[in-house]
Amino acid sequence: MKENKVADFFIGIGIVVFGIVVFMLSSALPSAPTGLGSRGYPMFLAILLIVLGLTLALPIALKGELKGELKIQFSGFKDPHAVIKIAVCVAMSFLYVFLVARLGFLLLTPIYLFGLMMLFGYRKYVLASVVSILLPVGVFFLFTRVFYVFLPTFRLF
Amino acid sequence: MLENLAYGFSFVFQPFPFLMLVFGVVIGVIVGALPGITGSLGIILLLPLVSQLDSRVAMVMLCGLFCASMFGGSISAILIRTPGGASAAATMMDGYPLAQKGYAGKAIGIAAIASFFGGILSTACLILIAPQLSKVALQFHGADFFSLAVFGLSMIGGSSGKNVIKGLISGVFGMFIATVGIDSIMGTTRFTFGSVALMNGFPLLTVLIGVFAVSEVFQSAGKRFSEIDLPKQELKNILPSWKEIRSILKVSGISGLIGVFIGIIPGTGGAISSFMAYNFCKKISKNPEEWGQGSLEGIAAPESSNNGTTGGALIPMLTLGVPGDVVTSVMLGALVLIGVRPGPLIFLEHAPLVYTIFAGMIVIQFVMLAFSLGFARISPVILKIPQTMLMPIVMVLCVVGTFSLSNQLYNVFIALLFGLFGLFMRRYDFPAAPMVLGVILGPMAEANLNRALVVTNNDWTILFTRPLSLTFLIVAAGFIGMTIYSNKKDSRKEQAEKEAQA
Numbered sequence: 001m002k003e004n005k006v007a008d009f010f011i012g013i014g015i016v017v018f019g020i021v022v023f024m025l026s027s028a029l030p031s032a033p034t035g036l037g038s039r040g041y042p043m044f045l046a047i048l049l050i051v052l053g054l055t056l057a058l059p060i061a062l063k064g065e066l067k068g069e070l071k072i073q074f075s076g077f078k079d080p081h082a083v084i085k086i087a088v089c090v091a092m093s094f095l096y097v098f099l100v101a102r103l104g105f106l107l108l109t110p111i112y113l114f115g116l117m118m119l120f121g122y123r124k125y126v127l128a129s130v131v132s133i134l135l136p137v138g139v140f141f142l143f144t145r146v147f148y149v150f151l152p153t154f155r156l157f
Numbered sequence: 158m159l160e161n162l163a164y165g166f167s168f169v170f171q172p173f174p175f176l177m178l179v180f181g182v183v184i185g186v187i188v189g190a191l192p193g194i195t196g197s198l199g200i201i202l203l204l205p206l207v208s209q210l211d212s213r214v215a216m217v218m219l220c221g222l223f224c225a226s227m228f229g230g231s232i233s234a235i236l237i238r239t240p241g242g243a244s245a246a247a248t249m250m251d252g253y254p255l256a257q258k259g260y261a262g263k264a265i266g267i268a269a270i271a272s273f274f275g276g277i278l279s280t281a282c283l284i285l286i287a288p289q290l291s292k293v294a295l296q297f298h299g300a301d302f303f304s305l306a307v308f309g310l311s312m313i314g315g316s317s318g319k320n321v322i323k324g325l326i327s328g329v330f331g332m333f334i335a336t337v338g339i340d341s342i343m344g345t346t347r348f349t350f351g352s353v354a355l356m357n358g359f360p361l362l363t364v365l366i367g368v369f370a371v372s373e374v375f376q377s378a379g380k381r382f383s384e385i386d387l388p389k390q391e392l393k394n395i396l397p398s399w400k401e402i403r404s405i406l407k408v409s410g411i412s413g414l415i416g417v418f419i420g421i422i423p424g425t426g427g428a429i430s431s432f433m434a435y436n437f438c439k440k441i442s443k444n445p446e447e448w449g450q451g452s453l454e455g456i457a458a459p460e461s462s463n464n465g466t467t468g469g470a471l472i473p474m475l476t477l478g479v480p481g482d483v484v485t486s487v488m489l490g491a492l493v494l495i496g497v498r499p500g501p502l503i504f505l506e507h508a509p510l511v512y513t514i515f516a517g518m519i520v521i522q523f524v525m526l527a528f529s530l531g532f533a534r535i536s537p538v539i540l541k542i543p544q545t546m547l548m549p550i551v552m553v554l555c556v557v558g559t560f561s562l563s564n565q566l567y568n569v570f571i572a573l574l575f576g577l578f579g580l581f582m583r584r585y586d587f588p589a590a591p592m593v594l595g596v597i598l599g600p601m602a603e604a605n606l607n608r609a610l611v612v613t614n615n616d617w618t619i620l621f622t623r624p625l626s627l628t629f630l631i632v633a634a635g636f637i638g639m640t641i642y643s644n645k646k647d648s649r650k651e652q653a654e655k656e657a658q659a
Contacts, residue, residue, distance in 0.1 A: 007585055015326060022333065022348075030345055035611040038345040041603040045333045052326045082379030089378035090577060093371075097556065097569045109553060116549035119378060128546070135550060139557055147209050149561040 005065045012057025019049030089119055104154035109136035161508060165516025174214045178517060181221025182524050186532065189229020189241045190539045191547065193377065196226030196242065196484045201370045202554050204362060204491060205561040212495040213510050217517035219491055223484050224276055225525050227427055227463045231268040232536045235261055244427030244463040247435040251448060251455030258451055262533060266395040267453050268460045269529035270402060271409045275461030276522040278413035279420065279468025284515050291476040294501035299608030300619045304629035306602035309423035309479045311633035313591045321640045323587045331595020332602065334359055341600065342607050354567050362490045363568045364596055366559050367575025368589045374552045375580045382544045395533045405457035408438045412458040416465020421472050426482030427463035434462030468518060475499050475511060478601060483590050489597060
């Protein structure tokens with residue numbers, strides 16, 4: 001509970017800072033003689049964010065719930081490996097999207113799908129391999145032949 | 158109206174639309190039954206198909222999925238004591254005990270029939286209320302629409318998490334996200350930092366896919382999935398007797414109406430209505446002591462209520478452009494994708510679509526009932542699909558779905574970034590639904606506030622001098638105030654209990 005309060009405090013402060021940045025950026029936008037112009041609405045939202053950020057952070061600081069806990073802990077998951085697994089999943093997904101433009105959907109997706117299944121803990125290797133190959137092939141043909149959505153294909157340059 | 162409805166029926170009963178309606182129902186039951194896969198995720202996965210279909214066919218399919226996913230949740234709630242979605246959590250309280258007594262089939266049958274009653278009632282309310290509300294909404298001033306957006310956001314912000322402030326932050330942040338790109342008032346680029354790609358802003362559906370679907374997969378990566386322990390019993394006696402059906406009629410009617418009413422209020426949805434209906438009907442029941450022990454009424458109340466919300470949630474979504482819950486937010490995104498902008502003019506601009514939805518909703522209830530009763534016997538098969546295989550497949554379909562929306566990998570990157578952001582929000586208890594509603598309502602709020610100010614020569618008091626606008630603002634402020642007060646009261650009570658235990 002204490003950990004969440006500390007995190008909430010820092011998130012609240014972050015939102016205030018973000019609101020100030022938005023306000024400053026908005027003030028550079030053009031205004032209009034009547035109505036909101038380009039700047040009015042984002043400035044209004046920035047003020048709301050600042051007020052809400054303060055409302056989140058201030059009570060925690062005023063109640064003294066920060067004493068001796070001025071660090072954010074990210075160890076909230078019961079399983080210590082959970083954070084690593086999530087990080088690997090995120091990294092794999094970004095890498096996949098980065099590489100798929102060059103290596104193509106048909107080549108890369110089976111590897112990605114199989115890798116994700118292993119990461120999630122699926123251990124029936126034969127079935128995982130079959131699904132990892134058949135699903136991307138099916139999706140590829142469905143999209144390119146039926147929907148006329150051309151998924152990325154392998155290219156050298 | 159009857160002529161329009163007749164047109165709707167004639168369209169729905171054509172072979173292809175009817176086939177897609179049945180397809181939506183089947184997918185809805187499946188995604189509803191699978192724990193962790195929600196109706197909104199189901200719709201997200203169907204988006205590539207939606208973009209290829211005629212708008213009427215697409216909407217009939219999505220409505221089928223929406224309604225059926227509500228019922229689908231009861232299957233896992235009854236069989237394995239794990240609701241497929243939050244809407245079915247209340248069904249678990251009597252469905253599982255009845256299944257433990259050896260009547261799992263009967264529990265599913267009652268859930269199907271109650272869902273049918275709730276669905277029919279909500280469709281009737283949708284058909285009767287939506288056209289009238291649309292006529293009223295045509296008289297709305299810019300200030301009224303702005304206050305309506307504030308009202309919608311405060312309702313969803315206040316009701317979708319333990320901390321109202323976090324809900325509101327999430328909503329305002331969503332409104333900010335919607336300001337990125339070329340602004341609709343002066344044509345200026347805002348917060349694009351010179352990026353040409355950002356000039357069009359963040360597409361709604363990309364944000365939705367990221368925040369709801371991708372973040373769900375990311376979060377699931379950190380979970381440990383155990384084998385599902387399915388009951389060994391054979392599912393039989395699925396069709397309840399006439400006496401049993403009569404015994405749930407009153408409860409189903411009341412719960413359905415509760416569902417419709419809750420569904421109309423933005424930001425609520427099936428989870429809230431099902432618990433409200435369960436508690437209310439238990440109080441008025443002749444046999445309240447049977448509730449929680451496998452009471453048929455205890456299954457009927459939440460199931461009728463959560464299906465009651467479906468039509469209710471469609472009312473503000475279609476007529477005001479304000480979605481009633483998360484699933485209708487995704488449906489609104491799907492409507493925008495197929496070129497339909499919901500709002501008061503929808504009955505004038507897209508009457509064939511609206512009446513096809515009305516007719517489709519009626520047909521869906523019958524198809525859903527028939528399919529649910531017929532399918533109940535083999536429903537445990539769905540629950541055998543391991544999450545460890547399902548989630549990676551969902552991820553690949555999300556990537557393909559996002560790509561297909563614009564044929565750009567850039568959008569897939571954006572979806573992944575929003576997935577990461579959604580994960581952060583889940584971790585620190587920031588509800589995602591207000592953010593999505595903020596993205597939807599942000600442009601509406603800005604355009605209408607601007608219109609109100611231009612008309613009144615920058616007179617902000619217009620927001621408080623127009624009766625309707627003032628009413629929306631008072632209700633919004635009152636709701637937030639009440640929620641903050643009740644949260645504080647609950648936390649004080651918890652604190653006192655902890656101290657007493659210590």
